[in-house]
Amino acid sequence: MTAVHAFVEAERTTHNVALLCRLLKAARSSFYAWRAGEQARRAKQAADDALAHEITVLHIASQHTYGVPRIHAALRRLGHRVNHKRVERVMREHDIAGVTLPPCPPTGRRGPADARA
Numbered sequence: 455m456t457a458v459h460a461f462v463e464a465e466r467t468t469h470n471v472a473l474l475c476r477l478l479k480a481a482r483s484s485f486y487a488w489r490a491g492e493q494a495r496r497a498k499q500a501a502d503d504a505l506a507h508e509i510t511v512l513h514i515a516s517q518h519t520y521g522v523p524r525i526h527a528a529l530r531r532l533g534h535r536v537n538h539k540r541v542e543r544v545m546r547e548h549d550i551a552g553v554t555l556p557p558c559p560p561t562g563r564r565g566p567a568d569a570r571a
Contacts, residue, residue, distance in 0.1 A: 459485050459489070461478070462478065462480070462485050463489065505540070506544050508529065508534070509525055509529070509544060509545060509548070512525055512529070519552055519553045521552025522538060522541055522542045522552070523538070526541045529541065
């Protein structure tokens with residue numbers, strides 16, 4: 455629907471919005487709701503960009519090792535009230551990732567259950 459709304463927005467200077475919505479089989483109220491939400495979408499994107507900057511600073515300070523849990527904890531300590539899912543999404547969108555250590559090699563020792571056999 456966004457493409458339809460963008461088309462109506464582009465053509466509303468030359469044609470009536472009601473006519474365009476009727477021809478494109480879109481509700482006129484949905485066009486106006488989409489248009490009103492544009493400012494909110496821009497504000498959310500600006501907030502996400504500011505959060506991405508904070509995350510980048512913390513990530514560089516940790517020598518590129520901190521992942522989502524530690525970045526989230528550091529943001530909370532700095533007074534930011536932010537959900538860990540949002541931190542995860544912003545880090546994923548900006549290609550920021552922590553270091554994951556490889557698994558430890560097996561030691562060859564047997565556990566207590568195997569010692570009885």
